Amino acid sequence: MSNFWVHDFGQFKMVLDKTDLDFSRQVMMLGKYATESHESQIFESQLNKDQTVLDLGANIGYYSLLARSKVGPNGKIFSFEPSKENISLFKKSIVENSFTNIIVVDAAVSDHDGHSELFLSPFYKSEHSLFEYNYSSGEHKGSKQKIKIISIDSFLEKTGNLKVDIIKMDVEGSEKKSLDGMKKTIEFNKKLTLITEFWPQGVVNAGIEPKEFLEILTSSGFNLYHIDEFLQKTYHVTVNEMLKITKERIKKPVERTKENQAGRWYTNLLCIK
Structure with missing residues (x-):
């Protein structure tokens, strides 16, 4: 019996995998992607035709x-x-919808073009990272695979696609390097919208402090808005306000889970120029 099945989200369909303990399992159990329901709404609200x-x-x-x-x-x-397994499943969904304008790039995003190692999470397929740390277990060991890395500035220049409207970034701690590799893109696109994961432990794993990461965003010309899944609302924040929220949320009993104790707590930011 096949492990694959097709879920209809209404606007599009996805081919999902019963062996995927993350996204696919949640959709199979709940019929929707509940973990980032508010973020999905915010992301969708920023999208317009032909972008x-x-x-x-x-x-x-x-x-x-x-x-x-x-x-x-x-x-x-x-x-x-960068994950070949994730790409394979993703491409099945593209075919299922007959979409012809999604270009899948088999690479991780960083600050330069080259090669690196992808550390594979033994738990969730969304947790693979360029850094040797698993935030579900706190462990630093696991399998890995050689992958290609590219910078956004280099990719867009080579493909002639300099104009960008929206960037969605969820790169498991590599946000700083990704931003370093798209400085020209951010400067060139005066009305750019960026939605990024903010995982404090992840940026620490990558060698910077959460405050520095947030300040990189504001110094790049972005206003910050917290996409608050807990409160199901989005609101403007300063760097210090976001750091305060981070400390408070990690201490909240409702969010004091095993994953948080391992440094897993994360949220998302809407960044608008």
């Missing part, structure tokens, strides 16, 4: 497919994902 969207850390393609459903056949979606 160009970059999905950095596309995993199995949920946000790319959602973007395609809004930008239409004349928009462009560039989806960057």
Whole structure:
């Protein structure tokens, strides 16, 4: 019996895998992607027809497919994902929807072009990282695979796609290097919207402090808005306000889970120029 099945989200369909203990399992149990329901709404609200969207850390393609459903056949979606297993499942969904304007790039995003190692999580397929740390277990050991890395500035220059409207970034601690590799893109696109994961332990694993990461965003010209899944609302924050929220949330009993104790707590930010 096949492990694959097709779930209809209404605007698009996804081919999911029963052996995927993360996204696929949640959709199978709940019929929806509940973990980031508010973020999905915010992401969708930023999309318009014919836009160009970059999905950095596309995993199995949920946000790319959602973007395609809004930008239409004349928009462009560039989806960057280094895991061959995730790409294989993602491409099945592209075929299922007969989408022709999602371009899957088999690479992780960083600050230069080259090669690196992808450390594979033994738990969740969305947790693979360029850094040797697993935030479900706190362990530093696991299998790995050789992958290609690219910078966004280099990729867009080579492909002639300099204009970008929206960037979705979920790269498991590599956010700082990704931002370093898209400085020209951020400067060139005066009305750019960025939605990024903010995982404090992840940026520490990558060698910087959470405050520095947030200040990089503001110094790049972005206003920060907290996409608060807990409160199901989005609101403007300063760097210090976001750091205060981070400390408070990690201490909250409702969020004091085993994953938080291992440094797993994360949230997302809407960044608007």
